[in-house]
Amino acid sequence: MPSATIEDLLQPLRDAPERSAVLLDVDGVLAPIVEQPDDAHMPETTRRPLIEVARRYGVVACVSGRRASDARRIVSLGSIAYLGSHGSEVLRPGTIAPEMDRELQAWTRRVQAFAHDAYGEKLRRLRVRLEDKEAIAALHWRGTPDEEDSRAAIEEVAENAEAAGFVTHWGRKVLEIRPPVRIDKGAGIVGLLHSTDLAAAVYVGDDVTDLDAFRGLAELQERGRLGYALRVGVRSDETPPALEEEADTMVEGTDGVRDLLRALLI
Structure with missing residues (x-):
């Protein structure tokens, strides 16, 4: 309408x-x-x-x-x-700890290990920010000194992530590395x-x-x-x-x- x-x-x-x-x-x-x-x-x-x-x-x-x-x-x-x-996680009203699907929990260590290995000197020098979201790892380049170079470096990480069997998801100046399950x-x-x-x-x-x-x-x-x-x-x-x-x-x-x-x- x-x-x-x-x-x-x-x-x-x-x-x-x-x-x-x-x-x-x-x-x-x-x-x-x-x-x-x-x-x-x-x-x-x-x-x-x-x-x-x-x-x-x-x-x-x-x-x-x-x-x-x-x-x-x-x-x-x-x-x-x-x-x-x-x-992928639920924090219900009045509770302290979020609930997470068991299948996703099993992937958390693998996703984070890949992300920390990929987050090398080049990304640090470009001031790309790594965010730990349990079963998801995110690389942010909003506000970096050279956003174009930052994006190019992150595209290399995305290719490596997909080759390693992970799923990549692009948002507004962020790349997320996810397990190959629905999130x-x-x-x-x-x-x-x-x-x-x-x-x-x-x-x-x-x-x-x-x-x-x-x-x-x-x-x-x-x-x-x-x-x-x-x-x-x-x-x-x-x-x-x-x-x-x-x-x-x-x-x-x-x-x-x-x-x-x-x-x-x-």
Whole structure:
């Protein structure tokens, strides 16, 4: 419905909040993108409506490429669930330790061993950052002194990773090295909600990894676990074209997400 307002599109959730899910990415959605990932934080003006949404809606969760504990630190709200490392770990409301699939746990040591071997002097000199996400290892080049050279060096790592039997996944200035098993936000969402019958759900994301989350909502609909699904993209200077193509609607940056949360409370 290209002429529909965001309030119109959210109406099915507002009609049955106790049977609806609100699912949100973190970086670029709740928290603005920053050059140093450790500096990311969700503004208080967004946190306040998110708290109210968590009180009103049946399921509220953050779905992030970061570790679940890092996502919770940024959002600073313990009453909601966090799917970390693209859904491969779940930190449930009020708990301390995340849950991880046993098959993924078995791959963790192999992924991290490869990543640490690959993270040699060249990448350190380029100031590429290595992030440990348990079963996933990520190489970030956002904000390095020479992003073009950094990307070229990381492409060599990607070739070696694939030759070694791992799966590579490219995001916005990040390469992830993953085990050859399904890890994506869609699988994480299906795992979280597979036993819940929902009237409606919305997912809000800003990157190519969020396309998997969009498809996860479709999978829940096919299984008869979800009625209405709304896929919202967040526009930025780096918006992937595929996101705009697959989203039902777009909002403008993190300010647009804050307005969406407020609209859920009308």
